[in-house]
Amino acid sequence: MRVLRGLCAAVVVAAALVVPVPAASAATGTDPVYDFAGAVRETVWVDIGRDGDGDGKPDRVAADIVRPKEPAAQGTKIPVIMDASPYYSSVGRGNESEFKTYDAQGRPVGFPLYYDNYFVPRGYAVVLVDLAGTNRSTGCVDVGGTSDVQSAKTVIDWLNGRATGYSAKSGGSKVTAGWANGSVGMIGKSYDGTIANGVAATGVDGLKTIVPISGISSWYDYYRSDGASFGFGPDGLAQTVEARNGGQDCSAENSKLAQGATANGDYGPLWAERDYVKQAKNVKASVFVSHGVNDLNVKTINFGQWWDALAASGVQRKIWLAQTGHVDPFDYRRAEWVDTLHQWFDHYLMGIDNGIEKQPMATVERQPDQWADQSSYPAAGVAATTLRPRAGSTAGVGTLSTSASSGTASFTDNLKGTEDGWAGNPATTSANRVLYSTGTLSSPLQVSGTSSITVTATPSTSSARLSAMLVDYGPATIRNYAGAGEGIKTGTNETCWGSNAPGDDACYEVTSADTTNVGYTVISRGWADLANYQSLSQEQPLTPGQPYTMTFRLASTDHVVPQGHSLALIVGGTDTDVITGPAKGPKLTIDLAKTSVQVPLVGTPPASPRMPKAPAGPLAHIESRAPLDLR
Template structure:
């Protein structure tokens, strides 16, 4: 289909670079050359126009966990309240036009954008691609996940609906209208881009008819922290929100632009570092601002969650908890869970993904009765047969079975990384995991819960509870649920390319186990995630925490096992302090979503 390409600068409602003018963000439009108005699919992309690869320096995770006296922090102390709106003067444009022609950039500029939008162009949708605050060509500062970032992207939808202004260039003299748009807008894309779909939807902005977040973050705290621990994406240990903000601040790639904003950028970085509070790992107002789940009731758009069950970057609960909240509120929703990692599944063989998306958008943006509203609400790819897609109406689909461990008195976990096979320099995580799961060792406790008499589906969010006495003022507590049994298993690795037809690979030879899920807690956060409690080494305390959700079928004859341990070399900080954790094994209870 013949297309038009344009660039505009949308006027936001924030002034993060503090120059007395509303920040402008660069927006690129590729739309069908038609005589009729068309709906738009909007991608809010903080990675657009490249990133600061040389600035991506991770924190050292080989550090001890800081201990705190009891803090007595209350929930109201960590509640974020909306900031006062910024008021800047507006100058009237000298001219108003209906288009802003611009040469299409090199495709590499569309960082993290899939080929879905070429497909949608052929189906009569405009693609709208926006860089964010602080990206190259735009004004402002990267304040990742913040209210300002969300409001800036919301302004694009306001412009598409005639409620905000856009300009041909940054002089603000020629105003550009979006008269080609019907006003019906969807937001889509993966990861940070999908996160922005969720954040903008919680503003309740008019005209946003639907969002399709793929591996989107619904709660930034649960992305970078967990129950009082610093715990970012697996394989990205040492990452944090201030690093991501610095990485995405592509204004720095333009030396002429960066020079004027550098002092304010450096001040903003310090503000982010103070707010994220790596030392305590507590939930606070900074993270509360970035917790979109608590505003799910404001969402007016329908929501189609797409999430990988083996995604340990944006973990499954980011999508699943959002879906659960929408389900509770009775919002229009759908969810697709696949066996992949952090990928798009439009071209996954035997997947319903692309067909569902086409019918979903046609219904919500064009008003075509595609029958999608009468479809099953949840699609889940089976791990034993990747061609099998299970369908459900509610999540979790399974009831819970409670396992009480048949323990043998009190047993000790000695959390000492130097006594394991792990080498801090080599980072041999697979060897560490094999040792943890397959051997009797001093740094973990392992309990077989049940050997399955038939294929048994584990679908939902498990929970573990136990009593323990800790001989240090703080500790990392971890747990995993493992399926044990020799078998050639499905992997989340691709046989093919996600931009073309692909399937998931099978293992080349049988493996002995599969980690279904994990969970973690800072022992000082036993009551909540925002306040530390002092630990008396002579006192027994009860610890309870959730595992990450999963949908996994355990084969007949295989065993479901629970492992309790301390630091997790795949996820947590790696202290040097040796910590003894005495567990009352008779107190261990594990609730699992199986029947």
């Protein structure tokens, strides 16, 4: 945890004034008119109607609240901004890993992040909820399941008078939220944003909007990919977030997690319970998504499939896509993010007609710190385009176009493959992958949306993995998403975003883009277990020498391949940096006539491409990947 130090380099928002006037103005939006230092700080424990730890007592989740005292004194009820998290006492929140703090009587003092500092003076309450089994809540966390979702949903019910809250963790007197108007907006990064998705998928009354930042939409797609396993399961995460919350025995719940998340990558009941995409039809709240297109932690298929499912439900949507990895927009575009978030909450929680819903739907980072607005995501004019690999004069290397293909190509899975190893020498034969390129583009191509690949492969063994990726070949300066900061560098100066109070300041270290020069950029990835060719729910042993056809997804993105670059498809076996491999690596023979990739494109790829001239040596790319950290 970084300790906030000294004076801020720039005070962006002045200290709140105590002025007895309404906090909302249709002309200007909400202003910081309420006293933050004198705000009410309290904890309410809400009964979620479960007994997850089996102790014979209903689980109660702790909701730490900070709210301006003036509105209640004036008889005015206010909306709530909520962040429900398992991390308030385990790994912390934000780029500076802030934890909740309490005084000697157990009253909340320090609220992580800037939400309270910025929004409480503007007439909002901020409620930070400890998921069941974490920090000061009883029960057990279940990593995106019913307990996690109920932890936050029931607090919304309490804010609307439909659930019971208490003044203590056990016993205590009943507490009501007479100060709340029932309107709630949920926000949070990673696990927190995931819970926002899950609660929205219940259709709970009172939830008006959610802002999921790098959030999961289906936990299967956090731990697995089309039958392939990423090699870890939810029980480990549960134990991490429960570690500092003594007094509960969660071994039974953790055992359920371990057993339900089968190592073979099959989609089963545990994953179905945690699949919010299938419940997206229930969503009534507006949704403001933010995600890094190079997030290798919460992979981008999570925002893509959620976004597409929400489109069918007709809810108001907005999206920001950055070049970063797993990073909060507060740490890569701070001023613009806070301003946009302010307008968003003012509109959907305060009812202010500020036009935010009429602004461009999508904002995309094209180059580090260079942003472009789009009227929609996927981009207007996008068309699902089928590209087919065609053999060239070099074995395992050929062209990619809309033309029909024929023939075969082979490679061997040595169980040591990586995307950089496969992509580094695009014009030469590799024993471990095949590569097909559009050749040099005479005009740009924009990949906007979610791609998929259909592969017909004949394995030499009874099990096989497939990895596929789309690559933009050409020199570029990009955010160093595989570095320690996943595309950002953290400085020592600070800026302040709201009002300060003893033990809870609004100042955060300034960040900047961490960039690197590359010769190619991987823009979309996907992985699969060929044994799941018939069903994700049940793998089938493969018969060596028999062809199998499988369609699997590639990561959602929005990327422009510039004129003069080329777009390539690479197919390999086990990407050892990401998925677990079979016991023995097979030789895989690809039927090119029955293999294709469907890409959402704006622009027309060359009908008869020519391979670009071979580079002098291996191309530069990012050589390391940041460790996964679901924060």
